[in-house]
Amino acid sequence: xxxxxxxxxxxxxxxxxxxxxxxxxxxxxxxxxxxxxxxxxxxxxxxxxxxxxxxxxxxxxxxxxxxxxxxxxxxxxxxxxxxxxxxxxxxxxxxxxxxxxxxxxxxxxxxxxxxxxxxxxxxxxxx
Numbered sequence: 001x002x003x004x005x006x007x008x009x010x011x012x013x014x015x016x017x018x019x020x021x022x023x024x025x026x027x028x029x030x031x032x033x034x035x036x037x038x039x040x041x042x043x044x045x046x047x048x049x050x051x052x053x054x055x056x057x058x059x060x061x062x063x064x065x066x067x068x069x070x071x072x073x074x075x076x077x078x079x080x081x082x083x084x085x086x087x088x089x090x091x092x093x094x095x096x097x098x099x100x101x102x103x104x105x106x107x108x109x110x111x112x113x114x115x116x117x118x119x120x121x122x123x124x125x126x127x
Contacts, residue, residue: 004105005071008078011103011110012068020054028109035115037122060126061086066099078103084117088125095125 002010007026014022029045035053042052057064064086072079084097097118104112 002108004076004078004103005073007105007108007110008071008080008101008103009068012066012080016065020050023054024050026110028106028111031110032112034113036117037115037119060089062089063087068101076105078105084122086122086125091125091127093125095122097121 068080068082
């Protein structure tokens with residue numbers, strides 16, 4: 001079994017590679033997912049995350065990336081600090097924002113995710 005930091009690193013790597021199935025394999029079916037932005041989990045489990053987070057994110061941003069620059073590990077909790085960059089599909093404007101993600105790993109899967117991001121920097125690209 002991978003350690004918590006490896007699981008979180010793998011999440012970012014799979015996401016960057018467009019490996020949605022691989023990303024979902026890392027997520028516990030009953031994950032608690034909290035985001036600071038206008039995306040919302042639309043239902044229980046993985047379907048709610050795919051429909052409320054991943055699909056709208058991919059539709060809204062023609063290009064986007066999450067690049068972690070620092071990991072802080074405390075037992076089963078991993079904090080990743082990094083940079084979001086994206087080009088809005090409608091406006092064509094670019095967004096650059098710093099983020100903090102707090103991950104909780106249980107039984108080798110992501111059981112909890114909390115996002116904190118500079119929402120003003122991201123919102124500027126939407127209008």
